[in-house]
Amino acid sequence: MTRPDVMIEAQNLDKFYGPFHALKDVSITVGRGEKMVICGPSGSGKSTLIRCFNGLEWHNSGRLTVDGIEVFEGAAEIRTLRQEVGMVFQQFNLFPHLTVLENLTIGPMKVRGLTRAQAEETARTYLDRVHIPEQANKYPAQLSGGQQQRVAIARSLCMETRVMLFDEPTSALDPEMINEVLDVMVELAGTGMTMVVVTHEMGFARKVADTMVFMEAGRIVEVSPPDTFFTNPSSERCRLFLDQILDH
């Protein structure tokens, strides 16, 4: 009963870390090509939720389907799924012992079984896309934070993913580097990629989001289109949060 227009469907997800209830009865649907921005105070379960989407965390109960594949601990298809679902981390997590080019080709070569020539061709296409073709032979430590994060985005794209998850992609960056990463993300949004972004960059959210989600204490408090979300949110808590991060 998978619907073709639905990319991610979560129904009544619960997640515990020991006694800590991290996700409480979370249900949400992300359509194909939809751009969803999730915000909320720290510890509200935003990261946990998107980490469930590619099986980096496992939900304890409820049902989660991503691109027609059911996600649960020990699912045989989880590796196939992860090839479709890219993840960009707050700390970049580039492989420091590999050059930029090798960071981009190792997945396609070892996981998808492409030849080196094929993988490098793809890699160079995406390095162009994130505007750093000239850095191909450097090591991650030689790049600035913004460049590293753009390499990380390209690394996911090289797997020809259909969904991209962003876990606070600009939080670890110096202010002057945030825009170069956001610009790449805006361009990516223009290609029709399905994106779920955990971020507090509201300017970015206004520009690309189809849906805004506000989470607090493991629950989804508000889901609405950006117009309503920014001007007239239905919950008081969400209004307060927006005031805090927008008013200064």
Add this chain to the structure above:
Amino acid sequence: MLKKLRWPDYLILAVLAGFFGYVWYTIEGTLNYKWRWELIPSYIVGWHSGREEYFANILLQGLAATIRISIYASILALIFGTVLGIARCSTNLTVRMLARTYLECLRNVPPVVVVFIFFFFLSQQLIDALNLDRWARGIARAENNGVWEFLFGEMRRFPSLVSGVIVLALFESAFVGEIVRAGIQSIPRGQREAARSIGMSRWQEMRYIVLPQAMKKVVPPLANQFISLIKDSSIISLISVQELTYKTVELVASSRMIFEAWITTAAFYFVVCFSLSRLFARLERKRR
């Protein structure tokens, strides 16, 4: 450096000199020991009067054997140890427990006992099963066995060398395993998550992402472990592997040059281990 010494330093040095002088005097006086240092060089490099050529005598043979054994044993120990280190980090509880048991057994039993147990229960059986004895004797009798002799010493002794290497490698693998485990666990979790999120299997994640980084990090402690292994190799003289310590025991038994022989052997070990440790320290400084 001498300028840094103050009078208390001189006092300490004088006391030490006095102490050693007394020990010396006791040996000279009460033991009535006759020093024969002049004989030692001929036990290192001997002169074959019949063939009119120099040959490596008992002590040098022993040193060569020790170096051979140490190299082979460390290669084996590195392989076993890496497997053990990976097993210690496995998600499978049985694998993890087996690795832990092996490690704890080795760490909590004296090395000498471990060596005997491994020797009688393991390497002896292995050598019998593989019929190594006959094979080695065949080579020893053959004409052109120069390469073999260079690699493994006297081929008649090959089975004993093999069991020595195995025993030593198994013993050291426990420590190498702990070093490798520490290396693996020092790799941030984000690296594994990134590997997994591009669809790598657990094995690929280990092979391409974690191990290459971990191994780079553990080179310095592994180098030190290699030096330990050279020193530990003296234990296998107990199972009659003809390395430096064993040869020294032989020499002492036949020539009664107790002090000269042991001091020479100690000097051999010291020179090898100390220069390796200086070399590794220098290489590490360069790497930074």
